[in-house]
Amino acid sequence: MRTIxxxxxxxxxxxxxxxxxxxxxGDPARQYGSDPYLPEPHExxxxxxxVPKAIDWQGGETPTVSAGLKVExxxxxxxxxxxxxxxxxxxxxxxxxxxxGTEPFRPKDFIAGKVKARAGxxxxxxxxxxxxxxxxxxxxxxLRTVFIDHLYSPYGIVLVGDTLYxxxxxxxxxxxxxxxxxxITSPGVKLADLPAGRLDxxxxxxxxxxxxxxxLYVGVGSNSNITENGMDVEEGRAAIYEVxxxxxxxxxxxxxxxxxxxxxxxxxxxxxxxxxxxxDEIGPDLVPDYLTSIQRGGFYGxxxxxxxxxxxxxxxxxxxxxxxxxxxxxxxxxxxxAPLSLLFSEGQRLSPVFANGAFISEHGSWxxxxxxxYQVIFVHFVNGRPVGEPMPVVTGFLGKDNExxxxxxxxxxxxxxxxxLVADDVGNxxxxxxxxxxxT
Amino acid sequence: MLAPxxxxxxxxxxxxxxxxxxxxxxxxxxxALLHRGFIVAGGVLLIxxxxxxxxxxxxGLWQWSNFSAWLITAALIVTLVAVLLLLIDFVxxxxxxxxxxxxxxxxxxxxxxLVNAFVHSRDAWTSVVPQGILLSGASTILLVIxxxxxxxxxxxxxxxxxxxx
Numbered sequence: 001m002r003t004i005x006x007x008x009x010x011x012x013x014x015x016x017x018x019x020x021x022x023x024x025x026g027d028p029a030r031q032y033g034s035d036p037y038l039p040e041p042h043e044x045x046x047x048x049x050x051v052p053k054a055i056d057w058q059g060g061e062t063p064t065v066s067a068g069l070k071v072e073x074x075x076x077x078x079x080x081x082x083x084x085x086x087x088x089x090x091x092x093x094x095x096x097x098x099x100x101g102t103e104p105f106r107p108k109d110f111i112a113g114k115v116k117a118r119a120g121x122x123x124x125x126x127x128x129x130x131x132x133x134x135x136x137x138x139x140x141x142x143l144r145t146v147f148i149d150h151l152y153s154p155y156g157i158v159l160v161g162d163t164l165y166x167x168x169x170x171x172x173x174x175x176x177x178x179x180x181x182x183x184i185t186s187p188g189v190k191l192a193d194l195p196a197g198r199l200d201x202x203x204x205x206x207x208x209x210x211x212x213x214x215x216l217y218v219g220v221g222s223n224s225n226i227t228e229n230g231m232d233v234e235e236g237r238a239a240i241y242e243v244x245x246x247x248x249x250x251x252x253x254x255x256x257x258x259x260x261x262x263x264x265x266x267x268x269x270x271x272x273x274x275x276x277x278x279x280d281e282i283g284p285d286l287v288p289d290y291l292t293s294i295q296r297g298g299f300y301g302x303x304x305x306x307x308x309x310x311x312x313x314x315x316x317x318x319x320x321x322x323x324x325x326x327x328x329x330x331x332x333x334x335x336x337x338a339p340l341s342l343l344f345s346e347g348q349r350l351s352p353v354f355a356n357g358a359f360i361s362e363h364g365s366w367x368x369x370x371x372x373x374y375q376v377i378f379v380h381f382v383n384g385r386p387v388g389e390p391m392p393v394v395t396g397f398l399g400k401d402n403e404x405x406x407x408x409x410x411x412x413x414x415x416x417x418x419x420x421l422v423a424d425d426v427g428n429x430x431x432x433x434x435x436x437x438x439x440t
Numbered sequence: 441m442l443a444p445x446x447x448x449x450x451x452x453x454x455x456x457x458x459x460x461x462x463x464x465x466x467x468x469x470x471x472a473l474l475h476r477g478f479i480v481a482g483g484v485l486l487i488x489x490x491x492x493x494x495x496x497x498x499x500g501l502w503q504w505s506n507f508s509a510w511l512i513t514a515a516l517i518v519t520l521v522a523v524l525l526l527l528i529d530f531v532x533x534x535x536x537x538x539x540x541x542x543x544x545x546x547x548x549x550x551x552x553x554l555v556n557a558f559v560h561s562r563d564a565w566t567s568v569v570p571q572g573i574l575l576s577g578a579s580t581i582l583l584v585i586x587x588x589x590x591x592x593x594x595x596x597x598x599x600x601x602x603x604x605x
Contacts, residue, residue: 045558046558107510107561108561228564229502230502281562313566314562315564315565316565
């Protein structure tokens with residue numbers, strides 16, 4: 001009895017200490033690159049949070065761009081635009097989508113729902129793909145059509161030859177595409193099933209194709225923050241799949257990637273890279289989201305550990321054998337930025353500054369104060385590896401007071417002229433960022 | 441209680457008999473305290489949460505921790521209703537005075553359980569082990585004592601006047 005009460009007192013004191021412990025976040029710059037600063041993990045009674053209120057872009061307002069660039073709205077009044085894809089004829093596809101919706105499981109899910117609604121993340125997605133045709137260079141699309149309708153929480157999209165692949169949350173669909181067409185009405189042929197089900201927590205299925213077009217690579221997110229919904233629902237989750245384009249046969253290419261929201265091949269080395277959203281609720285500066293090359297058969301830690309072998313005590317039972325194998329990611333992006341799109345720059349059509357590297361959109365999240373992300377950055381690459389500090393390219397999504405948000409960047413693409421397109425799922429717009437000199 | 445009359449300094453055998461009969465009747469017909477049943481319900485839910493915490497600790501099956509989180513949340517809501525009913529018990533004169541020791545026990549238990557609800561809102565193993573299950577255990581000990589004291593946070597007016605006589 002005496003030991004029990006002593007342990008109880010010790011536990012209560014530690015509770016108080018945790019509640020009192022400062023939840024102020026540090027400088028994100030300490031977490032950029034290959035060796036990010038990692039503070040001790042803390043568990044909170046109420047995790048540090050700051051929820052910006054979503055408001056519309058007021059007449060004429062736009063995001064801010066770095067020197068030598070200008071920005072204009074290419075399309076507005078979309079239904080939660082997420083991913084973008086430029087077709088060979090210059091037509092731009094906008095995937096309008098959101099979570100298929102999940103039932104609240106725990107009391108905290110009701111609170112989380114309210115938080116999402118305030119931040120503008122709960123809006124219904126269009127479950128469709130809109131086509132924009134902007135050929136005369138005036139910045140106003142001459143044509144806007146519903147290209148494919150009645151999809152099921154689509155996200156990844158890639159054209160290989162004359163076949164357009166769309167990754168719904170539960171399957172990859174293949175559509176025959178005739179150059180120039182503005183609407184596809186055929187239902188699409190299922191190439192492969194993807195992990196979804198009644199609980200579909202991280203629902204986005206990012207997708208790209210290998211250079212020769214023989215394989216598709218699909219990022220599948222975990223079904224929880226840190227296994228709180230049980231291990232059964234994590235079967236085949238938190239992984240990057242390799243799917244044979246002809247047969248639809250799939251296998252896990254890499255695992256332990258909590259939420260690989262974008263996959264892309266580095267153009268010089270043809271190495272597969274991904275941006276991954278890491279776990280929440282162990283501190284404002286844990287765990288850094290990352291950009292990394294993806295090794296075949298590699299294990300990147302989730303759920304057992306983060307940034308290599310840093311064990312997450314919330315997972316039970318633990319797996320020291322897997323922790324020992326966990327690969328350290330290549331490049332930290334700092335914590336809770338929520339990278340959602342990875343786009344290699346493919347030369348220097350926008351500016352010589354962007355000759356070699358990748359644009360990354362940071363959707364931003366609310367489990368950190370001050371907020372982090374809410375911008376599009378550029379990471380330089382040398383010899384096929386990310387180096388240096390990231391450079392902000394498109395900012396101003398977040399109000400200066402840090403309390404309102406006008407937009408959140410999601411999908412990225414380059415249009416035919418080399419301008420950078422940014423999908424904004426709170427502003428329901430597509431922004432076009434181009435060079436000031438070229439007059440495009 | 442009896443209407444005063446000019447013979448009230450005289451005690452007749454009828455009056456004595458009346459006292460003897462009336463006393464048990466007035467005790468049993470004292471208005472029931474509204475809050476008590478909700479204190480019992482909240483207590484039972486919290487003790488059940490200790491049970492599901494123990495089940496999670498021994499099996500690691502996530503659904504047990506999920507049950508605990510719901511049980512504690514429901515208990516807090518039921519306890520909030522009990523507090524409102526306790527106020528009504530006083531306003532309507534059903535309750536005579538506060539049962540100080542029981543009130544402190546239950547108030548301490550509600551405070552522990554509120555903290556415990558936040559602990560249980562964490563994710564996975566550490567939502568229960570070690571802090572969650574220790575808080576549930578402590579809460580159960582307080583509740584067993586409150587239960588032994590009869591669950592009621594107030595002494596009913598009927599019994600209070602009976603106490604005085």
